[in-house]
Amino acid sequence: MQDRLNRWLFKQVDNSALVAFRVIFGLLLACEAFGSIATGMVKRAFIEPKYTFTFIGFDFLEPLPDYWMYVLYCTMGVAGLxxxxxxxxxxxxxxxAITWTYVYLLQKSSYNNHCYLLMLLNYLMIFLPAHKSASIDARVNPGLRKEHMSRWIYIFIITFIWIIYSYASIAKFYPDWIDGSFPRYLMSIRGKEWSLLQETWAHEAIKYFGLLFDLLIVPLLLWKPTRWPAVIASIFFHLFNSIVFKIGIFPYMALSFLLFFFSVENVHKWFVWKKTFYAAGEIIVPKTRNWIIAGTTTFLLVMLLLPLRHWAIPGDVFWTEEGHRLSWRMMLRSRSGYATYTVVDKDSGERTRIRLSDYLSNKQKRAVQSKPDFMWQFAQKLKKEYAKNGQDVAVYVRAKVGINGRRPVPFTDPDIDLADTEWSHWNHHEWILPSPGYTREDD
Structure with a gap:
């Protein structure tokens, strides 16, 4: 059994796909860093706001002072190159990897699953031998050069991609996607520049294509007779997302994964033809065999189990958001709402209604009026602000939230002091009111 596993995992294959992926990935990392400066994202997210909303538990993180965030992003761009x-x-x-983790955890106002994926890939790429061919490192140090890698790298990457796409598809099996109402609403706000995308047939096409693409794309890419149709579908799907949703480098990063589905001969011929092609097929079992198997298996198990945690938390995840993050729940819902924050001095009883624009950017204001973790964090920030003046205060939030364009309905218990509550990543928060149990007649 062990010999069979060794032959399956540690057979050596040509490393052209990993090498080509490194080149594209590095370019995309540089584009992400320099593009964040050019588009003003660094200024909007880190320099202009009075606060940043970190991931809960990382409140100690602060932006670098003055214009050092620009310097940080410049050095990240150089690292990508x-x-x-x-x-x-x-x-x-x-x-x-470290600097991206810092900026990722530092602010989540612009959070999406793509940022999470990029963080994971950064750390994975540290351990993969992507620099052992067609690189300056291999030219400077010929002893480093290898034209092959173990097959487990292919298996690991493809399995990871399959998990992501599968969860993205499974999450779409909910009423607003199945009846087409969310694709219709999404196009009305994100695709409004395109009259074609306001047609009923377009909404139906997006509904079925989005669901089936995520569900079937990896099996179709693995099967040779359907590979090219799947590649064409991938190009259409990701370019559509890039043009309509303007989601940065992610569509192109997703397209670069296609390298791992073609034969090694073709990838070598198309992308890195100058390197020597490896075809010996040796079985080389490394001394770190057990660590490799344990590490990759543990990582994939976490990726399988983490998106399921919302099932262990009472309530509808679409309403409560509890268990939504880090779960590959992509392009599924849109939240809107409005909220009033009232600060009450515990000693004098004086009540102050907070003017959000005194504290927050426009993007942050939308978040603290519709997303529960932002509401809780802003209550904590307000408590700390007033504590600087020696005041012990309670913070009450009266919020109404609407999902996917529906009429906003009460979301928080206005009688609970959010500044005096704890946050849990694994349990339901009682100050979030029960889901209204939306039906389409409620629209």
Whole structure:
């Protein structure tokens, strides 16, 4: 059994796909960093706001002062370019992974699953031998050069991709997607520049294509007779997302995963034809065999189990958001709402209604009026602000939230002091009112 497993996992295959992926990935990392400066994202997210909303538990993180955030992003861009050319690869990749984790955890106002995926890939790429061919490192140090890698790398990457797509599809099996109402609403707000996308047939096409693409794309790419149709579907799907939703580098990163589904001969011929092709097919079992199997298995199990945690938390995840993050629940819902924050001095009883624009950017204001973790965090921030003046205060939030364009309905218990509650990543919060049990007649 062990010999069979060794032959399956540690047979050596040509590494052209991983090498080509490194080049594209490094370029995308550089584009993400320099593009964040050019588009004003760094200024909007880190320099202009009075506060940043970190992931809960990482409140100690603060933006770098003055314009040092620009310097940070510039160095990240340089690190991306070093990854691309394969110079000081592991140092550059480690640096980008750490700095990306910092900016990812520092602010979640612009959170999406793509940022989470990029963080995971950064750390995975540190440990993969992507720099051992067609790189400056391999040219400077010929002893490093290898034209092959173990097959487990292919298996691991494809399995990881399959998990992501599968959960993205499974999450769409909910009423608003199945009846087409959310695709229709999504196009009305995100695709309003395109009259074609306001047609009923377009909404139906988006509904079925979005669900079936995520569900079937990996099996179709793995089966040779359906590979090219699946590639064409991938190009259409991701370019559509890039043009309509403007979601940065992610569509192109997703397209780069296609490298791992073609034969090694074709990838070598198409992308890195100057490197020597490896075809010996040796079985080389590394001394770290057990660590590799344990590490990759643990990682994939976490990826399988973490998105299921919302089933263990009472309430509808679409309403409560509890268990929504880190679960590959992509393009599923839109939240809107309005909220009033009232601060009450515990000693004098004086009540103050908070003017959100005194504290928050427009994007942050939308978040603290519709998303529960932002509501709780803002209550904590207000308590700390008033504590600076020696005041012990309670913070009450009266919020109404609407899902997917519906009429907003009460979301929070206005009699609970949010500043005096604890946050749990694994349990329901009683100050979130029960889901109204929406039906389409409520629209």
């Amino acid at each position: 070093l990854v691309m050319v394969g110079y000081k690869y592991r140092v550059a990749m480690t640096y980008y």
